[in-house]
Amino acid sequence: MLSSAQAEIRQTSVWWLPRNVTMFGHEIDFIFYVILILTGVTAVAVFSVMVYFIVKYRAKPGVSAVHSHGNNTLEVIWTGIPVFIFLALAIYGNEQWTQMRLKTPPADALPVAVIGEQFGWNVRYPGADGKLAKMTASSVTKENPFGVDPADPAGLDDFTTYGELVFPVDRAIRLYLGSKDVIHAFYVPEFRLYQDMVPGRIYDFVWLKAEQTGQFQLACNQLCGQGHYKMFGKLSVVPQGEYETWAKGKAPQPTAAKETSTVPVVMAGR
Amino acid sequence: MSTATLHSATHVHGHEEPSGWKKYLWSLDHKIIGLQYLFTSLAFLFIGGGMALLLRWQLAYPSTQVMPSGDVGNPISLPFINPQFYNALFTMHATVMVFLVVMPLLIGAFGNYLIPLKIGAGDMAFPLVNELSYWVYLLSGFVMLAGFFVAGGAAAGGWTSYAPLSSVAAYNGTKLGQTLWATGIFINGLASIMGAFNYITTIVNMRAPGMGFFRLPLTVWALFITAFLLLLAVPVLSAAGAMLILDLNFGTSFFNPAKGGQPLLWQHLFWFFGHPEVYILILPAMGMASDVLSIFSRKPVFGYKAMVFAMFAIGFLGFIVWGHHMFVSGMNLVLSAAFGVSTMVIAVPSAIKTFNWLGTIWGGSIRFTSAMLNALAFVAMFVIGGFSGIFMASTPVNIFVHHTYFIVAHFHYVLFGGSIFAIFASIYTWYPKMFGRMLDETLGKIHFVLTFVFFNLCFFPMHNVGLGGMMRRIADPTAYEHLRALQPINQFITLAAIGLGFSQFIFLWNFFRSLKHGAPAGNNPWEGTTLEWTVASPPGHGNFAVTPTVYRGAYDYSVPGHPRDFIMQNEPPTSESIHGAAPVRRSVPTG
Numbered sequence: 001m002l003s004s005a006q007a008e009i010r011q012t013s014v015w016w017l018p019r020n021v022t023m024f025g026h027e028i029d030f031i032f033y034v035i036l037i038l039t040g041v042t043a044v045a046v047f048s049v050m051v052y053f054i055v056k057y058r059a060k061p062g063v064s065a066v067h068s069h070g071n072n073t074l075e076v077i078w079t080g081i082p083v084f085i086f087l088a089l090a091i092y093g094n095e096q097w098t099q100m101r102l103k104t105p106p107a108d109a110l111p112v113a114v115i116g117e118q119f120g121w122n123v124r125y126p127g128a129d130g131k132l133a134k135m136t137a138s139s140v141t142k143e144n145p146f147g148v149d150p151a152d153p154a155g156l157d158d159f160t161t162y163g164e165l166v167f168p169v170d171r172a173i174r175l176y177l178g179s180k181d182v183i184h185a186f187y188v189p190e191f192r193l194y195q196d197m198v199p200g201r202i203y204d205f206v207w208l209k210a211e212q213t214g215q216f217q218l219a220c221n222q223l224c225g226q227g228h229y230k231m232f233g234k235l236s237v238v239p240q241g242e243y244e245t246w247a248k249g250k251a252p253q254p255t256a257a258k259e260t261s262t263v264p265v266v267m268a269g270r
Numbered sequence: 271m272s273t274a275t276l277h278s279a280t281h282v283h284g285h286e287e288p289s290g291w292k293k294y295l296w297s298l299d300h301k302i303i304g305l306q307y308l309f310t311s312l313a314f315l316f317i318g319g320g321m322a323l324l325l326r327w328q329l330a331y332p333s334t335q336v337m338p339s340g341d342v343g344n345p346i347s348l349p350f351i352n353p354q355f356y357n358a359l360f361t362m363h364a365t366v367m368v369f370l371v372v373m374p375l376l377i378g379a380f381g382n383y384l385i386p387l388k389i390g391a392g393d394m395a396f397p398l399v400n401e402l403s404y405w406v407y408l409l410s411g412f413v414m415l416a417g418f419f420v421a422g423g424a425a426a427g428g429w430t431s432y433a434p435l436s437s438v439a440a441y442n443g444t445k446l447g448q449t450l451w452a453t454g455i456f457i458n459g460l461a462s463i464m465g466a467f468n469y470i471t472t473i474v475n476m477r478a479p480g481m482g483f484f485r486l487p488l489t490v491w492a493l494f495i496t497a498f499l500l501l502l503a504v505p506v507l508s509a510a511g512a513m514l515i516l517d518l519n520f521g522t523s524f525f526n527p528a529k530g531g532q533p534l535l536w537q538h539l540f541w542f543f544g545h546p547e548v549y550i551l552i553l554p555a556m557g558m559a560s561d562v563l564s565i566f567s568r569k570p571v572f573g574y575k576a577m578v579f580a581m582f583a584i585g586f587l588g589f590i591v592w593g594h595h596m597f598v599s600g601m602n603l604v605l606s607a608a609f610g611v612s613t614m615v616i617a618v619p620s621a622i623k624t625f626n627w628l629g630t631i632w633g634g635s636i637r638f639t640s641a642m643l644n645a646l647a648f649v650a651m652f653v654i655g656g657f658s659g660i661f662m663a664s665t666p667v668n669i670f671v672h673h674t675y676f677i678v679a680h681f682h683y684v685l686f687g688g689s690i691f692a693i694f695a696s697i698y699t700w701y702p703k704m705f706g707r708m709l710d711e712t713l714g715k716i717h718f719v720l721t722f723v724f725f726n727l728c729f730f731p732m733h734n735v736g737l738g739g740m741m742r743r744i745a746d747p748t749a750y751e752h753l754r755a756l757q758p759i760n761q762f763i764t765l766a767a768i769g770l771g772f773s774q775f776i777f778l779w780n781f782f783r784s785l786k787h788g789a790p791a792g793n794n795p796w797e798g799t800t801l802e803w804t805v806a807s808p809p810g811h812g813n814f815a816v817t818p819t820v821y822r823g824a825y826d827y828s829v830p831g832h833p834r835d836f837i838m839q840n841e842p843p844t845s846e847s848i849h850g851a852a853p854v855r856r857s858v859p860t861g
């Protein structure tokens with residue numbers, strides 16, 4: 001059922017943001033709307049003044065222009081106010097950034113590893129122990145996409161998928177993001193989430209909590225080569241029970257053998 | 271101009287003018303070199319624009335699309351645009367527009383043409399280096415475009431060429447094309463560096479008597495500051511390009527982590543160049559637009575010194591904001607926070623400039639020439655482009671909008687809405703000086719209205735598809751279930767882009783027709799105050815028969831009590847005696 005479901009196709013409000021399903025998405029949307037209102041009001045004001053000046057001060061016979069080289073009071077005002085607004089935005093934004101990126105994820109977060117490759121997604125889930133095998137970026141190879149030690153006991157019950165992610169709703173998910181070859185990016189607009197996946201590194205600071213269920217599309221959003229335009233995966237957010245049923249149906253794959261890529265890797269000019 | 275004065279002018283800067291067609295090959299005259307840059311970069315503008323239309327066609331009607339019938343390929347698609355070629359097209363579209371169009375138009379064409387004329391010099395300090403920079407620039411263009419004709423095709427890693435996609439042949443499949451790209455960037459950098467030190471030397475050493483720094487027109491100030499940015503930023507890109515060539519061809523691995531390299535090193539090097547580059551592409555446009563607004567409002571630039579200091583601030587801050595391109599790259603997360611603050615701060619000088627432009631037209635006597643309309647559009651579009659930048663400057667919002675069409679909308683509002691409208695304003699303003707004839711005003715206004723309307727119809731909806739979740743650099747949006755509902759908007763954008771592209775032929779027609787059929791311009795068709803308007807159109811070789819003496823700032827418009835509403839910079843004060851006194855300015859800016 002999960003594998004055949006289609007990602008959401010929006011029928012309404014195609015000119016605007018898709019719905020937000022994650023916890024941090026609320027903050028991101030809030031700051032987005034604050035900036036939208038600030039810039040929107042200022043833009044309307046600036047354009048109104050501009051149009052007023054354009055109409056009022058059009059060249060008229062016998063009327064000469066005012067001779068003015070400027071006004072220092074005005075300069076101070078229109079320097080000071082933007083400084084105040086922009087610093088406030090930066091400080092508030094940094095506070096939220098700290099919450100999202102610099103705070104340690106909750107201890108009970110479900111760890112999920114996603115390692116990109118040209119042009120697909122290696123996904124690794126923990127088994128019953130709730131722990132992933134320890135991954136080392138420098139050990140990532142073609143055969144060992146997650147860079148794990150096959151003897152690591154924590155990894156013996158891990159299972160993997162290719163291009164398929166299932167997240168339980170209302171539970172923190174801690175992502176381990178990396179790449180086998182070039183830079184890819186983990187991007188889901190409904191999650192308000194973009195993160196580059198850089199080869200040679202495994203990022204462990206991204207975590208999220210989905211608050212609504214649904215079918216979504218995971219898209220690579222960092223140009224990664226010829227097949228980039230269709231490097232996508234399936235992402236489902238389901239109730240906890242449904243997640244457990246799905247996970248139980250997966251056979252442990254400690255050595256992380258991967259399925260065949262669904263996207264033919266054909267390179268021009270080789 | 272008499273033979274005697276020509277001779278004295280030649281004597282001043284020490285070279286003779288070749289005759290006939292030869293002058294377009296070997297002239298060392300800054301004006302001819304400026305025109306060479308102008309014609310070449312306009313040709314590249316149409317090449318880069320053609321690529322943009324192919325890109326837009328593919329996005330609206332993808333050749334890769336699976337139709338309901340099961341057939342692959344949209345019935346009205348262009349089948350030769352396969353995904354690899356699409357990637358090459360957007361890579362080269364950006365490369366051409368940045369390195370072969372906007373930089374050379376602003377800096378090569380107008381920088382060369384206007385700096386000596388506006389500061390009262392006979393030529394640039396190093397005329398031979400100047401001519402060499404043009405030929406090196408042309409060569410860089412050929413090297414970059416040659417990528418389309420080699421095995422594997424042109425570079426297809428984006429104009430940012432992120433490693434290791436760009437640096438490992440097995441990943442990109444375009445070893446030759448990518449090498450040519452990096453070589454072209456390196457050669458292009460040489461042209462920029464030659465131009466930059468030439469401009470700095472010229473402006474520092476060759477200003478006419480009385481032309482103090484705070485009497486310089488803002489165009490010259492902007493190009494002066496831009497030249498410093500070029501000198502400091504371009505060598506970093508050249509070095510990165512050289513490292514990329516080594517990685518691709520000679521077995522090094524600066525950027526390949528599989529062999530101990532660092533992909534983020536490329537990003538730091540690229541953006542250490544790339545962010546100052548953003549200001550390199552807009553500062554000259556700001557300077558020229560300021561002058562155009564002043565001329566056609568018949569008013570001094572409002573807050574002249576604030577404008578100069580704002581450009582200094584932009585130039586300095588421009589070097590400490592590059593990390594905002596890397597908020598989501600996974601670089602140090604605290605560093606992201608610091609770059610977030612510096613990025614917000616750099617918005618302040620841009621705001622100062624915008625308010626001063628409004629101040630300039632306030633109380634004016636505005637003449638709505640084609641030039642003025644384009645300059646006003648520059649201000650309005652720059653406001654929109656600046657505001658959309660604030661969204662990306664906010665680190666949390668950037669997590670959502672990074673690499674979507676929102677940013678594509680943003681940088682086109684700044685680069686086309688800003689730089690290109692300012693370039694049009696400048697061409698309409700200085701064409702009469704360059705060719706001695708006026709452009710047709712009616713055609714100019716039709717061109718402006720169509721460009722303005724189609725530009726906004728084309729680029730504004732990109733904000734919306736970006737917020738809707740559409741990624742940049744994907745060859746087929748219909749491949750994504752979550753984007754299919756947005757496809758009608760993509761088709762709308764494509765139609766607007768076609769309208770925008772074809773409107774430019776009106777400009778082209780006007781440009782070439784007016785070379786012969788335009789009304790004679792005279793020395794000073796716009797009643798400007800700066801030194802280029804004191805000489806013939808086009809100015810003779812050597813520019814000034816006698817080196818002018820400057821008595822006042824660049825913006826003495828509508829001075830009360832004066833019979834005309836403009837006073838030339840070299841016009842001696844009338845009320846005071848100048849006998850034995852150093853040149854003094856009559857009208858001191860209070861700003």
